Amino acid sequence: MHARGVLDRGRLVMQEELATLQAPTGRTVLRTPDVKRAHALLDGRIEQVDGERLVVVVADAAELNARLVAAGVRVRELGPERRSLEQIVLDATHPGLGTADS
Secondary structure: OOOOEEEEEEEEEEEEEEEHHHOOOEEEEEEEEOOOHHHHHOOOEEEEEEEEEEEEEOHHHHHHHHHHOOOOOOOEEEEEOOOOHHHHHHHHHHHOOOOOOO
């Protein structure tokens, strides 16, 4: 494996393996047309809402899925959140701008 680097104005600001840079963030992405129901059920665990996409902090995605389905929430997608290459570069060159919360 080869390390990848991010330069900012000619200065190396980050160097890491690509797989490490794009490793799961520890948050889970949920896509559902039932955003209001999911939000009510997961109050306090949701970090971000963007249309039908919610970023949720949970320890066990399988338990989350079971809880949503049991409550009648339709789940279109459920999986680990990973940073995009754009987010990685923004985080390295402009800390705070490329985060999921911006």
